[in-house]
Amino acid sequence: MPKYLIYFAQAYPNFRQAELESLADLHGVSIDLSHHDESNPFVIVDLENDEDAKKIMARSILGRGIYELWGHGTTLEELHESVKATSSDKFPLYENNSFKFDFIGYKGTRSVKERLAIIESFSFVAFKGPIRMKNPDQVFTVLEEYNVLGREKATSPLNMWFGREIQLSARTENILDKYDLRRRKYIGTTSFDAELSLVSCNIGQVGPGKITYDPFTGTGSFLVAAANFGGLPIGSDIDPRILRGKGQNTIPANFKQYKTSSQFLDIMTMDFTNNAFRSDFTIDTIVCDPPYGVREGLKVCGAKDPEKAAGRENVVIDGEKAHLRKDFIQPKKPYELSNLLHDLLSFAAFRLPVGGRLAFWMPTANDDFEVNLLPQHERLELIYNLEQEFNKWSRRLLVYVKRDETYKGQTLNGLKVNNIKNFRERYFKGFSEKSK
Numbered sequence: 001m002p003k004y005l006i007y008f009a010q011a012y013p014n015f016r017q018a019e020l021e022s023l024a025d026l027h028g029v030s031i032d033l034s035h036h037d038e039s040n041p042f043v044i045v046d047l048e049n050d051e052d053a054k055k056i057m058a059r060s061i062l063g064r065g066i067y068e069l070w071g072h073g074t075t076l077e078e079l080h081e082s083v084k085a086t087s088s089d090k091f092p093l094y095e096n097n098s099f100k101f102d103f104i105g106y107k108g109t110r111s112v113k114e115r116l117a118i119i120e121s122f123s124f125v126a127f128k129g130p131i132r133m134k135n136p137d138q139v140f141t142v143l144e145e146y147n148v149l150g151r152e153k154a155t156s157p158l159n160m161w162f163g164r165e166i167q168l169s170a171r172t173e174n175i176l177d178k179y180d181l182r183r184r185k186y187i188g189t190t191s192f193d194a195e196l197s198l199v200s201c202n203i204g205q206v207g208p209g210k211i212t213y214d215p216f217t218g219t220g221s222f223l224v225a226a227a228n229f230g231g232l233p234i235g236s237d238i239d240p241r242i243l244r245g246k247g248q249n250t251i252p253a254n255f256k257q258y259k260t261s262s263q264f265l266d267i268m269t270m271d272f273t274n275n276a277f278r279s280d281f282t283i284d285t286i287v288c289d290p291p292y293g294v295r296e297g298l299k300v301c302g303a304k305d306p307e308k309a310a311g312r313e314n315v316v317i318d319g320e321k322a323h324l325r326k327d328f329i330q331p332k333k334p335y336e337l338s339n340l341l342h343d344l345l346s347f348a349a350f351r352l353p354v355g356g357r358l359a360f361w362m363p364t365a366n367d368d369f370e371v372n373l374l375p376q377h378e379r380l381e382l383i384y385n386l387e388q389e390f391n392k393w394s395r396r397l398l399v400y401v402k403r404d405e406t407y408k409g410q411t412l413n414g415l416k417v418n419n420i421k422n423f424r425e426r427y428f429k430g431f432s433e434k435s436k
Ligand SMILES: C[S@@+](CC[C@H](N)C(=O)[O-])C[C@H]1O[C@@H](n2cnc3c(N)ncnc32)[C@H](O)[C@@H]1O
Pocket: 188, 190, 191, 192, 215, 216, 217, 218, 219, 220, 221, 222, 236, 237, 238, 239, 242, 270, 271, 272, 273, 288, 289, 290, 291, 292, 296, 297, 298, 299, 300, 301
């Protein structure tokens, strides 16, 4: 099988494999990334053909580009020998194409003079086509990895690769600028980081025409990210004010800004624990950031004191029972986060199609985290537990796949539930005391 070189961005290295594997799986491409070393942004993979390479890289956020590998060396001479030995058969294929050369240096760069000398040194490929800096048929790339020791600038590379550019990623094509929260019309204190929203949608396998649900929509960060990948987003939140936005700054205005309004299904005020979706309403993917009580409250519909509330059922306004009027505001009561996560997993297990994914973020304290504290459901397989670490706590992207009825996975036990419950308390105490 042909070999391809992937060049990753230096961002969230522990999410890279999950993102590319998910994109590969979404497109039916087989890829083995198990040998990827997260400390290095280069990895060589075997792929069937260029089409497969394009499919896995085009919408990647953590990859930068993928190249058909023509050779590798630790010096320029070694690189030439390798290209001649392994790729001479490819030279005639591109003989008459327009082309240009590009340079990528990781932890090091070349001067213009050095670059020109390297380009000259590849004259043995004998391309006859015109050099074109804008939209050439082919871009041949020299990728270099330098080893920086202390503050010294590395003078020669550790590794050099020569490749034909197959696909640059969405990141390289500036998607992060486009979705930058600083330029988004409507944001709030709960808006989720644009880069990780897009990564979550990739790992959650949002795809063209797939209905993507965010049950805790807030300002709609996951909804706009889902629409970017062709998904059909629908969202709900218990708080009508956050869904409504402020003046012109609204969730629909964000879709307009990104020119994805035609995909936006709707948003509605709804308590997730009293979900009103028809049971046959298809949901392909769920991507969300549930309320943890840190920036926002976790409330559900219901009265704290049911006896007192029952007394109010007879209140009449303008001849109409108050609780049946359109302007009635439901009382809310606190709810345990562990119960909400249990509800979320049960909902996903019931509503997703087999193979559908649930991807959500969950915070954990670093000093008392154990893998077996993660929520589980017997019909959902936890396939990724990806950690974004802060000082004393982390948030984790948990990704589950709905399996068929022959699958019998783990279920949650009571002890684990307590630990989830304690996160908020510990967060506000600076994680100074361990949970009991
Ligand atoms: C962490 S925020 C999500 C933020 C969102 N990702 C964004 O982009 O702004 C959690 C949201 O859950 C909502 N929420 C709290 N309890 C809820 C419930 N019972 N049902 C639905 N939404 C709820 C809150 O109003 C809040 O907007």
